[in-house]
Amino acid sequence: MTVQKAIDKFVEKTGAKVASYLDACVRCGLCAQACQYHEATGDPRHAPVMKFQPLQQAYQASKDPLSPLWRMIGRAPKKVTEEELSDWQDLIYDSCSMCGRCTLACPMGIDIASLVWVMREGMSEVGLVPPEITKMAHAARDTGSPIGVTAKKLRKILDDVEKKYDVKMHLDKPHAEVLLLDSSLDYEAYQPTLAAMAKILDRLGIDWSFSSKGYEASNLGLFSGEESIARTMVERITEAAEDMGAKTVLAPECGHGYGSIRWEAPNLLGRELPFEVLHIVEFLARMHKEGRLKLKPESRALTYHDPCKLGRRGGVFEEPREMMRDLVTDYREMKPGGVTNWCCGGGGGVVVIESARKLQLESFKIKMDQVEKTGAEGVVMSCAFCHMTFDKSSEHFKWDKKIEDMVQMVERQMID
Amino acid sequence: MGFVGFVEGPLFYIAAAIFALAAAWRVFGLIRMGRKPDISPPKGSATAGFIKGNLRHFLPRGMFARRTWIHIVGGYAFHLGLFVLFFFGAFHIDFIKQYLGISWTPLPRWGFILASEIAFAGLIVLWVRRFSDPVMRLISDRDDHIGTWLTFLVMLTGCLALQQSHEVLRGIHMLFVDIWLIYFPFSRLMHAFTFVLSRGHTGATYGRKGMNP
């Protein structure tokens, strides 16, 4: 491994924003209490500030405005070593979901999640990405999906869903106004959610379709740190939408998939996109507001889990709440909630990393406690990755709270 | 030229020049690195976010109080105390008037002493925290301790010079001020300027997404 490649990447990706963060950190450690992995273990090594130390070292050695002076007087920080980088792998992947909560506690307002992303970019240059994430990211690049949902397989899945759930699954419909995306998790594991989206759109009279050119919303390149893969994934969707002439691209219940096409895609591709991007819940809330989507509330007490990539990293808070208030008679807010909500501990790819399993489960106890304290009978979410984390963790802890997808609830309760 | 004349004269000019030039070099160096414009369609204003982000982080969130209350009390005590000492101490106002020709109403003596005590208490709390808290112990390095100690010595010698009974005490205070000024731009003390950029970048990013965390 040539560690220099990682260092070069750190330096290349350090612009004014990253440099300001690295420069401003006063090592106060206040970020520690905001991080579920630190709180779950009490291990100071899991404090968010620890996660960007190699990046800061590389910055001070060669990009800091004062680095020429440090070098001249022989006081430049020592070069990051291969061993140090290897030691950091678990901090960068296993114990950071890039949830952004630590920023709320940092007096300098440092966006540590974005520093972890730069760290991941460097780590991926030298093959220090956990094998599970590499495998899935490369499969997505090579086959279109992290778990092998090729275009051919997609057709079969959609045919099966059509039959099983009695719904029309439009694929490659020319000139559809809305391009619908979904993640492989839904295509394979959460098909009722997939079917529910299709049913809702049809009942609302939306002209929509999937595209075999770009159907995968998840973007594992954004987990592994491989920007080229992240770009390829959004390029496929963009081209599919442009070919179709779609005015809107609907991201499914996938938090990072939404961020990928909504916030990252134009920057990754270096151009503005000729369509609007909405998360499915944003879209439903819009329909609801316009009076086109009416709901019959169920008499239940439920709470809502804000997926970090949709909420804190994506800016979508009010829309799911608007839906929740009309979906149930007793909506209960988690404390802390909204922008300060605790991560489920599985984001950023953590849930698929085998070596992170124990830590992820420990951190999930915070989430369980939060849900329990609401007294609600279940928890609703709008992200397949969160759902998978909740499912796996609930099974482990034999936790009996109901876990619901918002889209499925909407489909069940909408009034024609 | 005697010791006091030297530390208040040539050495002070040199220290002030190093402070100003190196601090400006560092801040402009950071800005000059540039940032690729974000071309995703915004939901809110980045400029408003820059400002809001800067203001928001002055007020810590109550939910993090378990860990932050000591820092908040210590941090605010130290920073506010120092601010008051520096800008409203009668001797500092005289000193500023001598160089810039402007002055304003100073604090009464008891106010100065109270502000110093608050600042001292705050600084000591923050320093003790550096080795009593496991996270801070792990992440603190020499720079953090030197910065704290230099600031402490500047304040301590300042208090000793308060009586104005011995000129040499004032000279010692000025010597530490000069050393502090020279050390400042090469250390983490620079956060006094860079916090604006750091908070601002985050505020702008979130502002575009229509929020202000």
Ligand code: SF4
């Ligand atoms: S982004 Fe989230 S997981 Fe990562 S260090 Fe910050 S709080 Fe912890």
Ligand code: SF4
């Ligand atoms: S809270 Fe912010 S300034 Fe303090 S150690 Fe963490 S990242 Fe650095």
